[in-house]
Amino acid sequence: MPVLRISFALLILTLALVPVSHAEDGLSGCVSCHTDEARIKALYTPTEAPPSEGEG
Amino acid sequence: MYKGFLVDRNLLSTDPHFSQGCGFCHMGDEKGASKADAHRGLVKKPSDDLKICGRCHDQIAANYGKSLHYTTAGLKHGIRGRLSTAEESLFNEKVFPKSCNNCHATCGDCHVKSPTIGGVNPGLIQQHQFVKRNEGKTCALCHGGRVYPEFTGEYGGTPDVHYQKGMTCIDCHTRKEAHGDGSTVTSRKQVADRPACLGCHPRGSDKSDKSRAAHDQHAGKLSCVACHAAGQYRNCYDCHLGAGATAKPGFILGLDPRERKLVTTLRVIPTVRDTFSKAGVAMENYDALPNYWDTVPHMIKKRTDRTRSCEVCHTERQGFLSKETLLKGGSKANEGLIRMPPQLP
Numbered sequence: 456m457p458v459l460r461i462s463f464a465l466l467i468l469t470l471a472l473v474p475v476s477h478a479e480d481g482l483s484g485c486v487s488c489h490t491d492e493a494r495i496k497a498l499y500t501p502t503e504a505p506p507s508e509g510e511g
Numbered sequence: 512m513y514k515g516f517l518v519d520r521n522l523l524s525t526d527p528h529f530s531q532g533c534g535f536c537h538m539g540d541e542k543g544a545s546k547a548d549a550h551r552g553l554v555k556k557p558s559d560d561l562k563i564c565g566r567c568h569d570q571i572a573a574n575y576g577k578s579l580h581y582t583t584a585g586l587k588h589g590i591r592g593r594l595s596t597a598e599e600s601l602f603n604e605k606v607f608p609k610s611c612n613n614c615h616a617t618c619g620d621c622h623v624k625s626p627t628i629g630g631v632n633p634g635l636i637q638q639h640q641f642v643k644r645n646e647g648k649t650c651a652l653c654h655g656g657r658v659y660p661e662f663t664g665e666y667g668g669t670p671d672v673h674y675q676k677g678m679t680c681i682d683c684h685t686r687k688e689a690h691g692d693g694s695t696v697t698s699r700k701q702v703a704d705r706p707a708c709l710g711c712h713p714r715g716s717d718k719s720d721k722s723r724a725a726h727d728q729h730a731g732k733l734s735c736v737a738c739h740a741a742g743q744y745r746n747c748y749d750c751h752l753g754a755g756a757t758a759k760p761g762f763i764l765g766l767d768p769r770e771r772k773l774v775t776t777l778r779v780i781p782t783v784r785d786t787f788s789k790a791g792v793a794m795e796n797y798d799a800l801p802n803y804w805d806t807v808p809h810m811i812k813k814r815t816d817r818t819r820s821c822e823v824c825h826t827e828r829q830g831f832l833s834k835e836t837l838l839k840g841g842s843k844a845n846e847g848l849i850r851m852p853p854q855l856p
Contacts (some may be wrong), residue, residue, distance in 0.1 A: 457798040469699060481536075483532060483533060483540060483541040484540075484541050484543055484544070484549045485533040485534070485537070485539070485549065486518070486520070486523065486533065487516040488546070488549070489517060489639075489692060490518050490661055492514075492515070492517055495513050495514075495517050495636075496513045497558075498513075498546050499512065499513035499516060501512060502512075502630055502631050503630070511615050
């Protein structure tokens, strides 16, 4: 019985320490968006370029 | 352009740069549910802080912190001689950090994501791969106003012979030059082991008597590019803080303003008397420096008009700076750069 309690406590502790996965596929939010071409295409906002000439 | 923000998923498991997760460098909120939430606190260019890369690449980062690519000290050095002591403090405080130094390159600008130029960010070089070199997506952007398009022939002339042979920037401008060697320099002229024509084409390596005679005759009087720059290159004029400059092609020969010994190709410097007037910097010593600096146009050819015929310089004096062709209202120091070749008997 004590062994079972300790195992249960360890399980809870492990679950508490493991970071919560953001995305359904287990990847971080950054990775799930930035590796998904369709999503990046939808989220991308084109920059309005000011008229200027290059230097250098 | 959206593709510039797409990351190669395979890198996550193969490249140690990703082992600590995105937030290790980029901060932000990896658990954010929306783009706005995830990007809150985001550090777009982590390598702005050299300590980030320096954790592993400590020596390179330390050297790089002193390099011209990072300090942009060359830009300050170029203007310094025109300023009084009081103006220099004002310039360093109000102009340099927001204008010149804004153009400094971070590690990431060359190895991860192309630099933002004119407000446009082309995005990741190769889906967030840490690349060793990709001149077309890195050097070409910051140096895309003059040098790179000259080199590739995009201005309409023929490409530089080195480009035609398959060479790109790093083949001459080595990693050591780009990263710095730890020395503090204020001008590219002070960079040790910077590329020189004679490094690959030493004196005496001529393949013909005619070539040897021409080189012997002009040694110590002309720079290599004075004869071997193929044609017109870009000169920038009339720069004003916040408004930029205008450009037009030209080919100018005159005395090297730094040493005043050799005749070489000169490029107009767009700093005019009121360039920094918006910031209250009047340039009290404006006339101390000329409006032309020596330049190496990156459009080298073995045969040019000047290598084919003595008359082009010695009779027609094509391209040579003269009182008539000096910039109107320019610096009083400009006249000192006039040097006409002797007329042929």
